[in-house]
């Protein structure tokens with residue numbers, strides 16, 4: 593079997609890449625390990641993805657956004673960051689900008705379903721699900737992806753197989769892995785008081801809590817604690833769990849009730865040493881697996897595939913080659929510039945807010961007060977959250 597490009601991994605980043613490359617006129621094969629049913633109808637996985645305006649414009653352009661039901665798109669009007677219970681909050685909003693929201697919250701499974709539906713409607717994309725990919729082999733004028741049920745010869749192979757990418761490792765690319773020794777529990781809670789579409793991130797001593805507003809009188813709870821405490825909460829009976837969460841957040845939303853399954857994610861951030869090798873590129877979490885605290889993982893994944901598609905289009909116009917060394921060098925340099933500062937800043941914030949020694953506590957309290965009084969700082973962060981810019 594042959595195609596211009598083969599994508600290993602049919603997660604949200606892999607599927608978005610397939611759509612961009614199909615739109616550029618390339619033939620694309622997607623190889624996904626999970627069965628077709630998991631692609632076509634993914635189950636709720638607890639993640640509510642905060643999307644920037646730029647990410648939404650990419651999804652809209654790909655045709656996937658129109659496939660997400662309106663009820664599944666929740667406005668994020670304001671973000672508040674607090675530390676401790678009685679401290680000055682740092683707030684970000686769109687007041688005076690004429691923009692309706694800082695960003696949009698959509699469940700990960702709805703994004704994945706919409707992307708898959710769009711992919712399935714494109715005759716230029718072949719999806720093979722339930723397929724284990726073994727490795728990528730070099731040929732004289734291309735590469736071959738060795739996979740169960742038939743190898744695929746192509747001019748460029750793209751690994752989008754997640755932050756612990758086997759294909760990245762087998763292609764000889766190492767990665768920085770930052771283990772925060774914390775786990776994150778995510779689930780949906782219905783509550784009595786309205787959230788007014790305000791997201792609250794609350795750094796308390798010993799725990800970090802975020803409440804993300806979703807439609808239907810509910811919020812997504814995002815709780816960070818040491819792994820053994822998270823495991824206790826994951827398995828606790830529902831009534832005790834509800835009471836525990838209400839106490840943790842100081843009853844700020846009245847009665848709360850668990851209305852979904854609970855999901856746990858270990859917190860490990862990953863940054864690949866390189867984003868490319870011969871006729872090979874990394875996309876999504878396989879390139880940059882962010883700590884979720886700044887809500888940028890998928891946003892950066894979308895940006896990365898946008899940059900790669902732009903460079904491939906330029907390479908095709910130059911010499912008809914989508915996987916040339918020049919295409920990959922330019923992609924790598926641009927994606928590194930777009931991600932390295934955010935990766936470092938996010939790890940810094942995550943460390944500052946998960947350590948409970950006195951200097952870290954004092955620094956975060958003082959930090960929020962100072963930051964809230966600095967209008968240019970707030971404007972810069974608001975712009976970063978919204979990311980209205982187009983990638984050049």
Ligand SMILES: Cc1cc2nc3c(=O)[nH]c(=O)nc-3n(C[C@H](O)[C@H](O)[C@H](O)COP(=O)(O)OP(=O)(O)OC[C@H]3O[C@@H](n4cnc5c(N)ncnc54)[C@H](O)[C@@H]3O)c2cc1C
Pocket residue numbers: 600601602603604605606623624625626638639640641642643700723724725726752753754755758759776778857875876877878882884887888889890891892893
């Ligand atoms: C709790 C939480 C909250 C988050 N919140 C946000 C947010 O608010 N905003 C944001 O932008 N991001 C957020 N993220 C990050 C976002 O979820 C990820 O960046 C995104 O899902 C990564 O997509 P991906 O396609 O790169 O990887 P994945 O979703 O991991 O997909 C990888 C795919 O590859 C397949 N695969 C693996 N190995 C192989 C193989 N050998 N052969 C074939 N297929 C293979 C897997 O089955 C899977 O389908 C959050 C993450 C978490 C954990």
